[in-house]
C-alpha cells in the first residue's frame with residue numbers, strides 16, 4: 455500500500471486559457487496509506503479524470519503524482535501496481551469463480567497454497583464461497599461484478615485499489631449490502647481504496663474521507679460529518695443532504711444581517727456576518743418558532759410532505775425566498791397555505807461569502823448570536 459500525493463492540473467485540450475478549459479483545476483491532495491476515499495460529484499466534474507491520473511491511464515498536463523514520495527507520473531498502471539474495478543464486470547467467462555479470483559495472483563507467480571487461502575478469504579468476504587466452482591458465464595450480472603470486486607481486492611501487494619462506479623450494475627438491495635461489505639473489507643484488509651461515485655449515500659457509507667468535486671475543482675475533503683455540519687463551499691451544502699442545505703440570500707443592514715427582510719443575525723456578530731452574502735442552514739436544523747423570535751423568518755407553507763420518518767415543509771417568505779424544513783412527525787405540522795415562522799439561525803448555521811464558508815478565528819462562522 456502507498457501514500458499517494460497529487461500536485462497537478464489537467465486539460466485535455468492543448469494550451470488551456472480559462473477555467474473551463476481544464477478538466478481538473480490545480481489541486482494538491484494526499485491519499486494516506488490504507489485510507490478509504492470517495493471522489494463524489496456530478497457527471498463531468500472530473501472524477502474519472504482524477505482516478506485515471508492516479509492509476510496512470512491519463513498523464514496530467516501539469517504537475518505530477520507521487521507514490522510514497524517517488525514520482526510515478528511517467529509510469530504505466532502496471533508499473534504503479536494498481537488494481538482497478540470498472541463499472542462493468544471485467545472477468546473471464548470461461549473460467550470458474552475461483553479461477554477468476556486467482557488470476558491476478560497466478561499472474562504474479564504467487565504460491566498455490568497462498569492463492570487458495572487468499573481466494574477463499576475474498577470469496578468468504580463477498581459471500582461467494584458456495585459459487586467458487588461455478589463457471590462465470592452462467593452467473594447473473596451482479597454476481598459477475600462481485601467477481602470483479604474480488605479480483606480488485608485479492609492482491610495484498612497493490613499500491614491502491616481504484617473503483618470507478620463499481621455498483622452501477624448491481625440491484626438496489628444488493629448495492630446496499632455491498633457498500634457495507636466493502637467498508638468491512640477495508641477495515642479487514644487495510645488497503646488504500648479510492649472510489650468514484652456520483653451517489654452521496656454510496657460515498658458517505660463507504661469512505662472515511664470524501665472528496666467533493668464540482669466543475670474540475672475539489673471543493674472539500676472531509677468525513678461525512680464534516681460535509682454535513684460544515685460545508686466549506688455552498689456546492690457541498692447543496693449537493694450533500696436530502697434535500698440539500700437552504701442557501702438564503704443575505705444582506706447587511708443597520709440592524710444586522712437580513713434574510714427575506716428580517717434581521718436574523720444581530721450587529722453583535724458584525725465581524726463575522728458583515729461579509730456574508732448567503733446564510734446556509736440545513737432543513738434538519740430549521741425549526742418552527744414563536745412569531746417575532748430573533749433569527750426567525752415568517753413564511754407561507756407551499757407543501758407539507760410526509761416522508762415517513764419526517765415531514766418535509768417547503769415554504770416561501772414574503773420576498774419569495776424558499777426555505778425548507780425537516781420536521782419531526784410528533785410535532786404539529788403546519789399545512790399548505792398556512793403561515794408560520796421558521797428559525798434559521800442556530801448553532802449549525804453557516805455564513806458564506808463568494809460561495810466559501812466564512813471562518814472566524816480559524817473556526818467556521820457558526821452559532822452566531824441573533
Ligand SMILES: Nc1ncnc2c1ncn2[C@@H]1O[C@H](COP(=O)(O)OP(=O)(O)OP(=O)(O)O)[C@@H](O)[C@H]1O
Pocket residue numbers: 466467477495496497498499500501502503504652
Ligand atoms: N478523453 C477526453 N477527451 C476530452 N475531454 C474529456 C475526455 N475525458 C473527459 N473529458 C472531459 O473532461 C471533463 C471531466 O470528465 P470526467 O469523465 O473526468 O468527469 P466525471 O466526473 O467522471 O463524469 P462522469 O461521471 O460522467 O464520468 C468533462 O468535461 C469531460 O467532457
